[in-house]
Amino acid sequence: MNPAYDADVIIAGAGPAGAAAACHLTRLGASVILLDRAAFPRDKVCGDFVGPSALIELDSLGISQSDGYSKTNIVRRAALFIDGEALIARPFPVIEGLPPYGRVIPRFTLDNFILDAARRAGAKVMELCSLTDFAASADSVCVEVASAKGPFTLRCRQLIGADGGSSAVARLLRGSAPPRRDRFIASRAYFTDVEGPGDQLDVYFGRSSFPGYCWLFPTGNGEANVGLGMALETWPAHNQTPADMLRRLMDEDAALAARLRHAQLRGTVKGWPLITFNPRLPIMSGRVMLIGDAAGLINPLNGEGIQYALLSGRWAAETLAPCLRTNDFSARALAPYAARVESEMRYDMAFSRLIVQLISNRALTPLWIKASKVLAERAHEDANTARIVSGVFAGLLPARDAFKVVGGTMRQALRSFVRKAHTGSRGADDAPPRFHLVREAAKDPAGFARWLKDIAAATIELASQATRNAIRGNRKETAGMAALKPIASVNQFADEDPG
Template sequence: MRTVARKYQGPFVSETALSPLPDRPRPSDEADVIVVGAGPSGSTTAYHLAQAGLDVLLLEKTAFPREKVCGDGLTPRAVKQLTAMGISFEDEGWIRNHGLRIIGGGVRLELPWPDLTEYPGFGLVRTRYDFDELLVGQATRAGARLRERTNVRAPIIDERSNRIVGVTAKGPDGETLRYRAPLVIAADGNSSRLSVAMGIRKRDDRPMGVAVRTYFESPRHEDDYLESWLELWDRSGDKDVLLPGYGWVFGVGDGTSNVGLGILNSTSSFRDVDYRQLLRRWTDGMPEEWGFAEENQRGPIRGAALPMGFNRTPHYSRGLMLVGDAGGMINPFNGEGIAYAMEAARLAADVVTHAMARPNQRERERVLLSYPRILSDAYGGYYTLGRVFVRMIGNPEFMKYATRYGLPQRTLMTFMLKMLANLTDPRDGDAMDRVINGLNKMTPAA
């Protein structure tokens, strides 16, 4: 495997930099590619790069297993990517679901996942506590070299080319470490210290969300539908405010349910909401027999930001490539992030593998510069529609009208499930698929 990588290996700065002699083993602090962050995007990228024969250093600031704020729900899009990584769902810790249960406007509607050739017909739930560890295990088995408790602090910039050629990091014992590679991939989450250090900052014209969640011991822990509540009321002020977002109840299968909510920044009250108290008030109104009471709570209420719709660009610049939350790849329609992080990781790995096979720096750079266009072709139109959707649901009157008159229409809601979850067949789909695919193609990426 390493022999193949050496055949393709070549520097992006010069034809001799970072390239060891063919008969000399590469130092442990050098690689073909450095991936910063071992969440779903980073581990998936590392897996596919290693599978292609490239030498990959995967740097993670924490150690596994570790806590991560998430709803823990995986749609069929994510299941497809897990299957591509060879992960089995027959082991303990997975619970399958058949679709989405929507509650709002006095309506309770169960919608099964669409029957498609492109995606499996089921979703999954598994806590992030060990989900990420499963992915990183696949990456290391494929050949990636993992360094835990390695906190990347800054890029190493080549003065002549003004390109990133490595990173500095703080090691497990507080030591300063230096790692070098001709290409670095930022998979370091929403804050993405590495992207900021390279001058790639967040865009203010993209939506942002906040999610909070906790776990409750509950008899609903084996629920085989993901459950979404579409009416979230903030009753903390002088008047009731209907917030843009939804609450969720996802059975984890281990005796607990993941219960949380996500809110978008499309209303003026976004910054004034106490999200943890909002979750408390929401669960206090649940049926007592569900067990969503403080005495059944397992772990604190934790929150995280949701960067959406490509809120950090460009996705490739000067030797740095962005994947996952670092590139703001969460779906604005439904707040789903893992599927898109893993899909983008696979696209990124494919681009990098093709670039490494080119004979010189100019040709390699041309291939790498195609990555933003490939992402735009895949998601640009859809994310533009998602931003329109975010603005619409930021209008409380629209939300009231939609829940009152839209939810009772099962055909309409089946269409919306496909649209919001981005689940269509590109070629052999039904009329709904053709409409959604047509909208995505006609809508310009911005």
């Protein structure tokens, strides 16, 4: 270690992405300093679902041997409810090499598991310290840090930004905050004495909250994480906060109310912002790279972020390993990280972004709700559709697999609306979709134009990614790709089904 450096790598943010990267890097022989403005263990507002692919990553870090890990709650099924009606409940699909279950682990516990693994591997953790600025040069990065004892400076060979959706590193690297259209907002609360199955993830859609969705994820012992998330930008704009919508759904949604009939709120309802993936924004520059939420690696379709945080932490470490050995931090040497993110994630993110842009048009909410019901009905009748729906939701299958069912679903939903129009159905929600669209467009033509522009941009991005994917011949499912195979063997999970 050159005495001119305080560490080979400084990581701003000790959440799952940062702590995972620190653990991998120190095992590879690098010296690492982890900075975080909080003191651990600390809470982090999240849905808490850790999918099968993420469990593989945790095992590669040694988390499955941590005290208390085996007691975290296992979930094997997912259920969909629309306007209080139960439409489908299915086990997670079986994917070779992956466990047939997920876990719901509160972030207060999960993040501490991963940070302890980084500490055991040799990373130096500096709590109550936050990055305020950095300056990258040809041979180092100088990092300005604020702490309770006053500001100080650290010097490293590489800086990694893992400091969440409001990342200071991302803002400094990109020169601005993320655009509003990339932002989601969500609220979450914990409840005790929750009724119903403890191994089932529930997702609730309703006209009053669409395009947001509500979830109930059991954390074990009759407790559950209950929350609601939605895009910040919708058209027409919504005037309720996720916390308000969540409280309303708890009263109005029959299925959710049934599970919370005798439940007690533990703590308070908390909110937080999410930044979703934007391919136009850089995730690295010079000796600085972004991982996890700081890079916007959140799927806007299902809100999945933990899996991508753990993956990107490992990808960053694997890219940096040869750079640290050869002292080559050139753009060419660091490029494999950005290339890996693009090749493994950009196509799926493009599809998810287009779907979210479409359903952000609240003037067409009756159509989207009908399409969701049609999709659930098709899943009841067709095992492959059910497999795709549950697999995409659980993060086991790539979002682009939904292409196989979306087209037919939308055609069937539109035919239903046409039939209602011809038979003279009453009620605003039964009117043809064009009625709602024309009415709202007349009220806000500028907003409608922005929505069309965003749809066009999302469509072009998806088309370009589909073309690149076809040229590469990369048609494998995400779960079968090398990106999801960690340093440790995955075979041990194939037949495991803990009680």
